[in-house]
Amino acid sequence: MRPVAFLDLRRQTQALRPELDSALATTLDDGQYVLGPSVEAFETAFADYCGVGHAVGVASGTDAITIALQAVGVTPGDEVVLPANTCVPTVAAVEAAGAVPVLADVDDATYTLDPVSVEQALTKRTRAIVAVHLYGQCANIPPLRELAQTHELRLVEDAAQAHGAEIDGQRAGSLGDAAAFSFYPTKNLGALGDAGAVVTNDPGVAEEARRLRSYGEQERYHSVRSGWNSRLDALQAALLLIKLPHLEEWNERRRRLASRYADLLAETDIALPLEAAGNRHVYHLYVVRAGARDELVSRLKGQGIQALVHYPRPIHRHEAYRRLERSLPISERLCDEVLSLPLYPELRDGELERTADVLNALA
Ligand SMILES: *Cc1c(COP(=O)(O)O)cnc(C)c1O
Numbered sequence: 431m432r433p434v435a436f437l438d439l440r441r442q443t444q445a446l447r448p449e450l451d452s453a454l455a456t457t458l459d460d461g462q463y464v465l466g467p468s469v470e471a472f473e474t475a476f477a478d479y480c481g482v483g484h485a486v487g488v489a490s491g492t493d494a495i496t497i498a499l500q501a502v503g504v505t506p507g508d509e510v511v512l513p514a515n516t517c518v519p520t521v522a523a524v525e526a527a528g529a530v531p532v533l534a535d536v537d538d539a540t541y542t543l544d545p546v547s548v549e550q551a552l553t554k555r556t557r558a559i560v561a562v563h564l565y566g567q568c569a570n571i572p573p574l575r576e577l578a579q580t581h582e583l584r585l586v587e588d589a590a591q592a593h594g595a596e597i598d599g600q601r602a603g604s605l606g607d608a609a610a611f612s613f614y615p616t617k618n619l620g621a622l623g624d625a626g627a628v629v630t631n632d633p634g635v636a637e638e639a640r641r642l643r644s645y646g647e648q649e650r651y652h653s654v655r656s657g658w659n660s661r662l663d664a665l666q667a668a669l670l671l672i673k674l675p676h677l678e679e680w681n682e683r684r685r686r687l688a689s690r691y692a693d694l695l696a697e698t699d700i701a702l703p704l705e706a707a708g709n710r711h712v713y714h715l716y717v718v719r720a721g722a723r724d725e726l727v728s729r730l731k732g733q734g735i736q737a738l739v740h741y742p743r744p745i746h747r748h749e750a751y752r753r754l755e756r757s758l759p760i761s762e763r764l765c766d767e768v769l770s771l772p773l774y775p776e777l778r779d780g781e782l783e784r785t786a787d788v789l790n791a792l793a
Contacts, residue, residue: 433734434772434781439615441776443622446672450622453668463664465644472667475674476611476627479594480603484636486628487662488643491590491612494626495523497660498608499558501628501638502584504529508557512588513543514744514754514761516562520588521745521754523610524560532556533746535758539704541565541717541768544760545573551756552577558584563592563602565740566618566684566714567705571597571605578606586610590626593618594681596710603629608639613670618684618714619677621666680775684713687773687782691716694786700726715740716773723767726792733788738770 443450457468469487477485488494504510506528512520514533524531535547542564559578561569569587578585585606589595592602593611603609611617613625628639641647646657688711692702701719705711717740720726730737744761746754771785 431734431784434736434785436736436738436770436772437616437774438776439620442620442673445776446676449672450669453672454665457665457668460664464661466664468664468671469662469667472662472671472674473627475671477629479601479674479677480609480629481601482604482609482629483631484629484633486636486639486643487667488626488628488639489660489662490624491610491614491617491626492519492523492526493643493660494590494610494612494628495520495560495586495588496526497639497642498586498610498628498630498635499524499527499529499560499584500642501630501635502558502586502607504557504584507555509553509555510558510560511548511551511556512560513562513564514746514758515541515741515764516564516588516745517741518745518748518751519590520560520562521751529557530555531745531754533744533754533756533758533761535760536564536764537570538760540567540570540706541764542567542569543574545570545577547758548574549577552581552583556581556583558586560586560588561606562588563595565703565717566591566595566712567703567709568592568595568597568602568605570706575606584608589629590614590617591714592712594677594710595712598708604631607632608635613666618681618712619670619673622669623663623666625662625666625670627662681712683775684773685711687777688713688716690779690782691771691773691786694783695789698789700789713773715770717768717770719764719767720769721767723769726789727769729792730785730788733784735785735788736772739765739768740770741765741768
């Protein structure tokens with residue numbers, strides 16, 4: 431039996447190899463290696479894709495969250511509410527902005543931020559909510575937006591897993607005051623190294639993000655606020671420009687693979703991902719839920735199939751973040767039950783079918 435890898439990035443790189451090679455060659459010849467025309471061209475194309483006015487290329491998704499928070503007006507000491515069921519960069523980015531993270535719980539069906547739990551986490555010091563579009567599905571934005579309006583909070587999207595996800599026909603990136611994307615190689619749109627972007631419809635926020643990514647400079651050698659260096663490489667932008675036109679076909683392929691899993695696993699007692707009403711899920715991860723999770727992971731492994739866990743612990747169960755402990759029962763339970771099955775655009779039908787066969791024999 432051939433093994434089934436959770437993800438093999440070489441397949442995508444190989445398929446686009448001639449175009450990537452030529453983008454690399456052009457960049458080498460251009461002689462401008464940080465920011466510049468290819469970064470600007472990518473920013474325009476990606477803003478269009480998201481249906482927003484502005485994109486600002488930065489060095490990573492983590493930086494994009496920090497810069498988005500600072501650009502919408504979060505200042506040191508402000509509280510920022512975020513879900514406990516996310517990966518560490520979300521909370522690390524909040525702290526990098528000097529803000530105090532406050533964890534909220536997630537919804538038991540969609541695994542994204544629960545607006546009721548968010549409301550309970552608000553205090554006089556709350557300044558912003560970070561809505562994480564987890565696993566490729568938008569968080570439940572309408573009630574979060576309402577909370578933000580009522581309490582005069584800023585709403586920032588962590589869209590690192592949700593390039594192309596939609597809610598009521600609106601794309602991730604266009605749903606709050608600003609949004610952060612990551613182009614880490616494994617994401618739905620991945621660079622060949624680290625990269626990220628802040629996107630927004632607000633020209634003032636975009637301008638602030640541009641300053642923040644480059645020492646707080648308003649113009650060269652004149653810093654108007656303290657910033658640091660989080661610029662996007664010209665090479666990564668040039669490679670992303672080659673990949674962006676394929677993103678829709680890749681997302682559609684992810685959705686077809688997800689629906690194939692759903693058909694093949696319908697008779698098992700594994701809980702399948704729920705696509706909430708009005709949502710377009712882009713399946714960055716295909717996350718199922720099972721009581722005997724660890725057993726399933728090791729039986730799959732025995733058959734050469736790699737399943738992973740996103741995430742094995744909620745934020746407050748990391749040693750570094752124990753101080754953020756509060757009552758977060760759903761996030762805590764999820765971590766013991768979720769597993770992610772192989773799903774990426776270049777996964778072969780036969781690989782998915784073999785994975786489903788093994789699960790059918792077990793569960
Ligand atoms: C990947 C990811 C990030 C961080 O992006 P980097 O580019 O790795 O810094 C932040 N939030 C979520 C939800 C992610 O999946």
